[in-house]
Amino acid sequence: MQSALVARTVAVPAEAAADLISLLPTDAPLSWVRRGEGLVGWGSAASIRTTGPTRFADGVKWWTELVGHADVTDEVGEPGAGLIAFGSFAFADDAAVSSVLTVPSVVVGRRGDIAWVTTVGRGSSLDAPPLTRAEPPARPMGVTYADGALDGEQWMSAVAEAVARIEDGRLEKVVLARDLLATASETVDVRWPLAQLASSYPMCWTFHVDGLFGATPELLVRRERGLVTSRVLAGTIRRTGDETRDAELAGALSRSSKDLEEHEYAVRSVADALEPHCSSMNVPEAPFVLHLPNVMHLATDVTGVVHDGITSLELAAALHPSAAVGGTPRDRAVTLIAELEQMSRDRYAAPVGWMDASGDGEWGIALRSALVSGPTVRLFAGCGVVGSSDPASELAESQAKLVPVRDALGG
Numbered sequence: 001m002q003s004a005l006v007a008r009t010v011a012v013p014a015e016a017a018a019d020l021i022s023l024l025p026t027d028a029p030l031s032w033v034r035r036g037e038g039l040v041g042w043g044s045a046a047s048i049r050t051t052g053p054t055r056f057a058d059g060v061k062w063w064t065e066l067v068g069h070a071d072v073t074d075e076v077g078e079p080g081a082g083l084i085a086f087g088s089f090a091f092a093d094d095a096a097v098s099s100v101l102t103v104p105s106v107v108v109g110r111r112g113d114i115a116w117v118t119t120v121g122r123g124s125s126l127d128a129p130p131l132t133r134a135e136p137p138a139r140p141m142g143v144t145y146a147d148g149a150l151d152g153e154q155w156m157s158a159v160a161e162a163v164a165r166i167e168d169g170r171l172e173k174v175v176l177a178r179d180l181l182a183t184a185s186e187t188v189d190v191r192w193p194l195a196q197l198a199s200s201y202p203m204c205w206t207f208h209v210d211g212l213f214g215a216t217p218e219l220l221v222r223r224e225r226g227l228v229t230s231r232v233l234a235g236t237i238r239r240t241g242d243e244t245r246d247a248e249l250a251g252a253l254s255r256s257s258k259d260l261e262e263h264e265y266a267v268r269s270v271a272d273a274l275e276p277h278c279s280s281m282n283v284p285e286a287p288f289v290l291h292l293p294n295v296m297h298l299a300t301d302v303t304g305v306v307h308d309g310i311t312s313l314e315l316a317a318a319l320h321p322s323a324a325v326g327g328t329p330r331d332r333a334v335t336l337i338a339e340l341e342q343m344s345r346d347r348y349a350a351p352v353g354w355m356d357a358s359g360d361g362e363w364g365i366a367l368r369s370a371l372v373s374g375p376t377v378r379l380f381a382g383c384g385v386v387g388s389s390d391p392a393s394e395l396a397e398s399q400a401k402l403v404p405v406r407d408a409l410g411g
């Protein structure tokens with residue numbers, strides 16, 4: 001049997017963690033960063049891969065046992081300090097896609113002006129490494145794009161088919177996604193698109209776990225000291241870059257019955273899944289408009305007080321897939337997704353984030369994301385389809401949602 005994990009967290013000056021992503025070396029970089037704060041990690045002290053319908057439960061069991069045997073000294077005491085795991089889960093129950101939880105050997109965290117380094121290993125003397133900028137990544141070169149499973153025409157037909165099924169009364173909403181394949185002339189160093197995403201989309205969570213990277217605006221769940229938060233997004237309009245026009249479009253979005261319907265399904269699915277675990281909840285009656293550089297979304301922040309000892313990962317499992325990425329009713333939507341998309345979503349649109357030893361953590365929905373493997377990058381984007389959806393508008397919306405990763409790849 002392996003010896004127990006030892007984790008030591010020490011405080012460091014905030015300036016040392018001012019640019020978290022620039023600290024990442026090439027060795028298994030991990031990221032969860034928003035507005036310059038969050039967590040980065042590298043190296044691997046322990047990890048688990050799991051598949052199928054029990055993937056979340058397997059992860060929770062593994063983590064609980066690991067934490068139960070670990071020797072942790074944490075002089076900072078903030079959420080994310082001490083022992084943490086980063087994780088990225090498969091969208092679907094099929095056994096072909098691995099989900100992963102990984103404990104880095106070094107984590108650097110920052111929250112406001114508090115910063116720390118956690119070192120994890122199996123030995124007794126763990127010295128925190130000096131925090132210095134890593135060798136900068138190279139820009140991907142010669143990036144070319146090709147259709148993924150479906151070309152634009154075929155994907156619009158899938159959307160039209162989904163609308164027909166909704167009109168038949170078989171379901172109310174389904175989120176259909178498509179993929180796009182990028183190929184660079186050499187292996188892509190994921191730290192390049194990560195740095196670009198973090199600087200262009202500071203209001204999003206810039207993540208990377210085991211080849212899945214992106215900048216998501218949607219927080220599936222945060223659990224922090226008994227409080228739970230979910231930022232629900234659904235309903236989108238593209239930005240024009242002209243401020244006056246964008247303000248008019250934001251107004252139109254907040255009045256659009258099609259988008260409000262899409263949004264309502266997503267909020268309901270989150271509120272219904274959180275309710276059994278909360279003693280009190282706040283679900284705002286009307287959404288606000290979240291402005292991103294490429295698109296605007298209808299957004300609702302659902303909050304609650306958790307009354308049981310449920311971990312953030314178990315909450316994520318209960319919420320996944322919300323109707324922001326699945327549909328309503330959930331089971332029918334997930335079956336239709338598999339039929340119409342004709343591709344595996346892999347880990348796109350599924351929980352990605354981190355959890356600490358207390359079970360607190362943050363799990364985003366892996367949107368505006370891509371899977372990198374050597375010189376190839378598979379990008380994903382999806383759109384909520386309701387009875388009034390128009391296939392050509394949905395295709396244009398999916399293209400707008402591909403912009404962050406396309407721009408970050410620089411081609």
Ligand SMILES: C=C(O[C@H]1C=CC=C(C(=O)O)[C@@H]1O)C(=O)O
Binds near residue numbers: 218235323367385401
């Ligand atoms: C499924 C995606 O977005 C979801 C989140 C926000 C808005 C959405 C929409 O308006 O369709 C989607 O529900 C994606 O970006 O791939």
